[in-house]
Amino acid sequence: MSEELICITCPLGCRLSVDRQPDGGLAVTGNRCPRGVKYANEELLAPRRVVSATAAVEGGAACSGNPGGLCAVSRLPVRSSAAYPKQGVPELLEAIYALRVSLPVSRGDVLIKDFKGSGVDVIATRTLKRVE
Amino acid sequence: MKDLTFDSVVIGGGAAGMAAALELDRAGFSCAIVEREEALGGILTQCIHNGFGLIEFNEELSGPEFAEKIEERLAGTGITSFTGATVMELDASGDIKTLYCYTGAHGVMRLSARVVVLAMGCRERNRGNIRIPGDRPAGVYTAGLAQRLVNIEGFVPGKDVVIIGSGDIGLIMARRMSWIGCKVHAVVEILPYPSGLTRNIVQCLHDFGIPLYLSHLTTNIVGRERVEGVEITPIENGATRYDKAFTIPCDTVLLSVGLVPENELSKMAGVELNPMTNGPVADSMLMTNVPGVFACGNVLHVHDLVDYVVEEARRAGAHAARWLKGERPKAEARVKAGPNVRYCAPSRVDLHAANKLYMRTLIVKNDATLEVKVNNRVVKSVKKNHIQPSEMIAVELGPKDLEFAVGAPDPVVELSIS
Numbered sequence: 001m002s003e004e005l006i007c008i009t010c011p012l013g014c015r016l017s018v019d020r021q022p023d024g025g026l027a028v029t030g031n032r033c034p035r036g037v038k039y040a041n042e043e044l045l046a047p048r049r050v051v052s053a054t055a056a057v058e059g060g061a062a063c064s065g066n067p068g069g070l071c072a073v074s075r076l077p078v079r080s081s082a083a084y085p086k087q088g089v090p091e092l093l094e095a096i097y098a099l100r101v102s103l104p105v106s107r108g109d110v111l112i113k114d115f116k117g118s119g120v121d122v123i124a125t126r127t128l129k130r131v132e
Numbered sequence: 133m134k135d136l137t138f139d140s141v142v143i144g145g146g147a148a149g150m151a152a153a154l155e156l157d158r159a160g161f162s163c164a165i166v167e168r169e170e171a172l173g174g175i176l177t178q179c180i181h182n183g184f185g186l187i188e189f190n191e192e193l194s195g196p197e198f199a200e201k202i203e204e205r206l207a208g209t210g211i212t213s214f215t216g217a218t219v220m221e222l223d224a225s226g227d228i229k230t231l232y233c234y235t236g237a238h239g240v241m242r243l244s245a246r247v248v249v250l251a252m253g254c255r256e257r258n259r260g261n262i263r264i265p266g267d268r269p270a271g272v273y274t275a276g277l278a279q280r281l282v283n284i285e286g287f288v289p290g291k292d293v294v295i296i297g298s299g300d301i302g303l304i305m306a307r308r309m310s311w312i313g314c315k316v317h318a319v320v321e322i323l324p325y326p327s328g329l330t331r332n333i334v335q336c337l338h339d340f341g342i343p344l345y346l347s348h349l350t351t352n353i354v355g356r357e358r359v360e361g362v363e364i365t366p367i368e369n370g371a372t373r374y375d376k377a378f379t380i381p382c383d384t385v386l387l388s389v390g391l392v393p394e395n396e397l398s399k400m401a402g403v404e405l406n407p408m409t410n411g412p413v414a415d416s417m418l419m420t421n422v423p424g425v426f427a428c429g430n431v432l433h434v435h436d437l438v439d440y441v442v443e444e445a446r447r448a449g450a451h452a453a454r455w456l457k458g459e460r461p462k463a464e465a466r467v468k469a470g471p472n473v474r475y476c477a478p479s480r481v482d483l484h485a486a487n488k489l490y491m492r493t494l495i496v497k498n499d500a501t502l503e504v505k506v507n508n509r510v511v512k513s514v515k516k517n518h519i520q521p522s523e524m525i526a527v528e529l530g531p532k533d534l535e536f537a538v539g540a541p542d543p544v545v546e547l548s549i550s
């Protein structure tokens with residue numbers, strides 16, 4: 001039985017049909033170009049995703065201007081430094097939600113280093129000062 | 133009252149406003165940015181997902197990173213930023229324009245300038261705009277408002293979610309809500325095709341097994357105090373099949389049904405609007421019909437990529453600087469949206485300069501052709517692998533393409549897609 005997949009490498013969005021071969025390889029049809037084969041292999045054998053989320057800030061709130069104003073910033077946006085294996089994403093999210101980041105923090109600061117030996121870090125994506 | 137004078141004032145400190153201000157400053161003109169939020173960055177600060185900056189920075193960044201990288205370019209310039217300051221009135225009738233801003237720090241502030249750049253961004257269409265029947269229970273949010281609540285303020289608006297409209301913001305929020313532990317039960321789209329990118333359909337819906345109901349009309353939002361469900365009805369061969377309507381239980385509804393340029397101030401200043409974009413009609417210098425008032429970014433027309441916003445805003449800033457130096461286009465042609473084109477921006481091209489136009493198509497098609505006609509003569513034809521209404525198309529037109537228009541009375545450039 002073949003598996004259906006949409007290639008998202010370019011906007012054409014080819015609908016791929018993929019059959020698993022006895023030797024473990026994949027037979028791909030429906031692709032308009034070779035990148036579709038590469039996509040199918042990555043997506044079915046080792047799918048990865050960039051994860052973006054927010055982390056809690058220690059002390060509750062942060063703000064670059066006036067506290068309690070329109071800018072009630074209470075979460076720090078973060079992301080994985082590279083794509084992370086898809087089936088491990090829930091675990092990575094748990095680790096992000098367990099963080100309590102103390103301010104100040106700068107964009108690019110590593111909050112979790114080399115998660116589970118994957119080589120992927122979790123980094124801050126915004127600079128937040130401490131509220132005085 | 134604080135009363136200040138600059139060569140130029142930019143209204144809005146998002147990606148567009150910052151990029152336009154940088155060009156004015158670079159050309160040697162004094163410039164102030166007025167931003168109503170406490171921080172610069174605009175809508176980008178709440179778009180924490182990846183996918184910004186491939187063109188501008190050659191890497192995939194999240195919204196906040198993109199905004200900060202642009203903001204860092206302001207350091208060391210002469211640009212003055214007023215944050216927490218809302219422009220409430222714009223009088224652009226004279227040579228010197230006057231802006232009245234309300235600020236927490238200084239009370240009312242008056243700014244005067246010869247040039248004003250409109251960069252106020254856009255707002256989301258809401259329930260009133262699409263007329264969904266039913267009571268008015270709590271739990272109905274626009275997708276962008278939910279994005280702000282979740283990503284910046286740390287509130288989760290509900291647990292069981294239905295998203296109406298398949299725009300990209302809604303799709304991105306489907307993944308976001310799933311990742312914070314909510315259950316997204318459906319995305320409902322009235323059209324037969326999704327309005328968001330395929331990439332987002334795959335990574336934000338398929339990854340989580342979220343069903344997408346295409347050709348389905350939302351016929352009721354059920355619930356008195358709090359949302360209890362959404363009734364949806366299939367559309368088959370143009371007929372709404374009320375006999376097949378069904379209800380999806382939920383406690384929260386997110387609307388992702390389009391964006392409209394913020395245009396209160398534009399109207400107040402007497403700026404003519406294009407009914408297709410709801411943004412100003414702009415000439416080849418990205419100037420509105422009011423001399424000295426320019427527009428760029430989502431306030432001009434809704435863009436899908438911030439990289440394009442920045443590119444356009446940079447041109448607006450550079451044109452505004454040229455205008456301040458007294459430069460004017462020698463000859464322009466009108467730009468007309470031809471078959472299968474919803475709109476083009478700007479509405480005029482300069483016959484003696486390099487022009488960049490953005491347009492949106494009305495159709496979904498592979499192997500399409502974009503054709504440019506000058507006074508009914510085809511001057512350019514470009515093959516496009518794939519086009520769809522949600523993806524903006526860029527076209528460049530130079531003096532060579534436009535030479536037939538030179539000297540013609542009321543020349544017209546028509547863009548069409550087949």
Ligand SMILES: Cc1cc2nc3c(=O)[nH]c(=O)nc-3n(C[C@H](O)[C@H](O)[C@H](O)COP(=O)(O)OP(=O)(O)OC[C@H]3O[C@@H](n4cnc5c(N)ncnc54)[C@H](O)[C@@H]3O)c2cc1C
Binds near residue numbers: 147169175176251254
């Ligand atoms: C909810 C949402 C999600 C999006 N997601 C993506 C995405 O995933 N990827 C992508 O590439 N693009 C995305 N976009 C597109 C995005 O809008 C553009 O990429 C870009 O950020 C728009 O920049 P802008 O400067 O034109 O507008 P904005 O960023 O909206 O900036 C306008 C600024 O003007 C200020 N302002 C308005 N009126 C006044 C006033 N009267 N006085 C003072 N200040 C005022 C506002 O506070 C705001 O800061 C998204 C847009 C929205 C609305």
Ligand code: SF4
Binds near residue numbers: 014030037039
């Ligand atoms: S297979 Fe090639 S042409 Fe088709 S969507 Fe993928 S990258 Fe694009």
